[in-house]
Amino acid sequence: MPCSSSHRRVGWGGGARSPKAGHTHIPAPSLQGEDFILCKLSASHTQLPSVTDCWNSCPCSSLFPRKGPRREDLPEVLSAPLPGLGVEHRGAANLCLGVFTQGAVCHPSGWLLFGGLEAPGPWGHPGWPLSLSLAFPRHNDLPWQLLTRFNNQLQVEAANLTSLTHTHTNIPKLKAGFVGGQFWSAYTPCDTQNKDAVKRTLEQIDVIHRMCQMYPETFVCVTNSTGIRQAFQEGKIASLVGVEGGHSIDSSLGVLRTLYHLGMRYMTLTHSCNTPWADNWLVDTGEDKGESQGLSPFGQRVVKEMNRLGVIIDLAHVSVSTMKDALSLSKAPVLFSHSSAYSLCQHRCNVPDDVLQLVNQTGSLVMVNFYNDYVSCKKEATLSQVADHLDHIKKVAGAGAVGFGGDFDGVSRLPLGLEDVSKYPDLVAELLRRQWTEAEVRGVLANNLLRVFEAVERVSDHTQTPEEEPISLDKLQDSCRTNYGYSEAPSFHHQPRVLLASLTTVLLGLCLL
Known part of the structure; x- marks a missing residue:
């Protein structure tokens, strides 16, 4: 038409001017x-x-x-x-x-x-299937704010999400920004690794579920693309769980599967620390020593199990070697939930151009981070500079490879013009000013993300045999853990010292014959 x-x-009483x-x-x-x-x-x-x-x-x-x-x-x-x-x-x-x-x-x-x-x-x-209230950003750390400010007590008066202050996110701001869907980050810091990371992660997933229960008129927790569409039709914010940091599974495939059953639909392989099976971005700065040179054999099994389950592999915060290993191994597209372009800001959390080319080849996705340190590599940044990152990724990886990552409530410095979640329309206005096409705008808002999510769902196959072989015991810090199972049924394939000792015993016995 x-x-x-x-x-x-149709206007005001036959076209009359509005009251104001x-x-x-x-x-x-x-x-x-x-x-x-x-x-x-x-x-x-x-x-x-x-x-x-x-x-x-x-x-x-x-x-x-x-x-x-x-x-x-x-x-x-x-x-x-x-x-x-x-x-x-x-x-x-x-x-x-x-x-x-x-x-x-x-x-x-x-x-x-x-x-x-x-x-x-x-x-x-x-x-x-793009019934968006303008935007479906990939990464939001409001649950972390609820933990650090209120110890996850949502019924405290100050924690009311309709009037919550001092955060980048609350319900009025989400509505003002026309946010129609959100991956909420279940984040626990690296200092919980080998301690209470699993407990902390479960508590953060729990608070996301309770957000949906406490504000059912605004949020609905969903776990698949069909649920996202249904939430759009109901006019609610589709809410999904993302786990930020592979240390949250404590090197356990069983914990990975359990988090999936609790609603986790993406997992960042590392945060700012190595796991026993994957290297983080600080390896590329020299601040951390590479332990796995990307993904270890167990890390490869984690990726395969995520593919089988239908969990999106998130490469934000990982080393370049880990990026390349995961991109080459995964059968489904991966994403960077909150990363920007390294060519425009040389921060090692950002994505270099050679990796962006792999993103293009694999149909993967980079969701641009709004953190000033990733945008301008300075304390100050602008909305226009965020659009520059979107432009660059579009140029190198294609318009289908870019989206909004945000990182609201997870960072301390945000660009002028993108101070909170209500500002998404202004970023879209900037892209339109830069002559982004209608299809490209649709993609950056949510179509690209939905495409990746649906591809991950197609690759998943719960009829396949789950990955079962555990990480070798010598890769774990065991001062605070038991070794049930390992002592009774050691995995010789991944415990060379046990295998060598066994062979020595056999050879010694043969010599005595």
């Missing part, structure tokens, strides 16, 4: 669907196709200042969904981005945001 005045416009400029309520018939649409204004700046008189009611017209009304003056998300928009209309420079909401609001960057849409046209066919 072209952007033309021949289609009915910038506040828009648009009644319209209810529609089914889960799509969002990008539509450019007509050359007259006076109408959106089948929707409303933009000039009279919303700063979508170039006649309004670019900044539009103050953010705090904007209306709440309204209840009436809008008719679908079908075909883009080349004309004005300002853009209208339809997203999955329960109505329409005017964003201060000059966009009109539409809800509950399903439409054919340039955004794709009806039923496209």
Whole structure:
């Protein structure tokens, strides 16, 4: 459907000016669907196709200042969904981005945001599985803030997620940022390794589940792509669990499987410490010594078991050797949940161009981190510099290989213009200003992530025999652990000292015959 005045416009009482400029309520018939649409204004700046008189009611017209009304003056998300928009209309420079909401609001960057849409046209066919409230960022550390500030006591008054202060994330900010899905990080620091890492990880997964239980009108915990789509249709934030750091499994395939059954759908192979089976990024700086030269044989079994289960392999924080080992071994695409481009900022947590080429070849994904130290390699950074990283990864690895990583509530310094989760629309506006296509915007918002997730689901096969061979005992720090199983049934293949001792005994016996 072209952007033309021949289609009915629904506005304020037959087109009258709204009571207050910038506040828009648009009644319209209810529609089914889960799509969002990008539509450019007509050359007259006076109408959106089948929707409303933009000039009279919303700063979508170039006649309004670019900044539009103050953010705090904007209306709440309204209840009436809008008719679908079908075909883009080349004309004005300002853009209208339809997203999955329960109505329409005017964003201060000059966009009109539409809800509950399903439409054919340039955004794709009806039923496209991208019913996003604008963004599906990959990594958010709000659960860590709940632990450190409130010891995971969600019923404490100050921990109320509708009024939580001093964090990058709360429910009003998520709604203002049109966040439709989120991987919540179950993070436990490296100093828990060989101590209480598993306990701490279980507690962080528990607090994520309790968030969904305590705020069911906002969050719904899901574990697969079907659940994500259902959450979008219900207008809730699809909430998934990501475990940040392979030390959380305590070198146990059994713990890995248990975390999967508790909802974990990605795991970062290391944080800022080696595990007994994988090297972290500090190896590349010389601050840590490489122990596995990438992935050890047990680390390879971890990757294979993650493939079998359907857990996304996350390579944020790992060494370059670990990156390359995992990319070559995994049967499914992998991702970097919060990493940026090394060519633009030489921080070893970032992804070098030769690895970006492997990302392209494997259909994998890099979710750009917003932490200033990864963006500019300085204390200060800007939203524009984050967009530079998105541009660079798109150039080297392809538009299908890039997304938003965020790292909100896990870092101390964020770029000017990306101070919290409410700012995602401003980053999208910058990408559109840089001439990103509609398909590319869809991808960076969530399509690329959904593609990877669905590929991981296809590769998974629970009918296959699980990986069972444990890590060798000599690879573990055993001062605080027992060795049940090892002493009764040692694995000769991965315990050469035991094997050598056994062979020596046999040879000595033969010599005595």
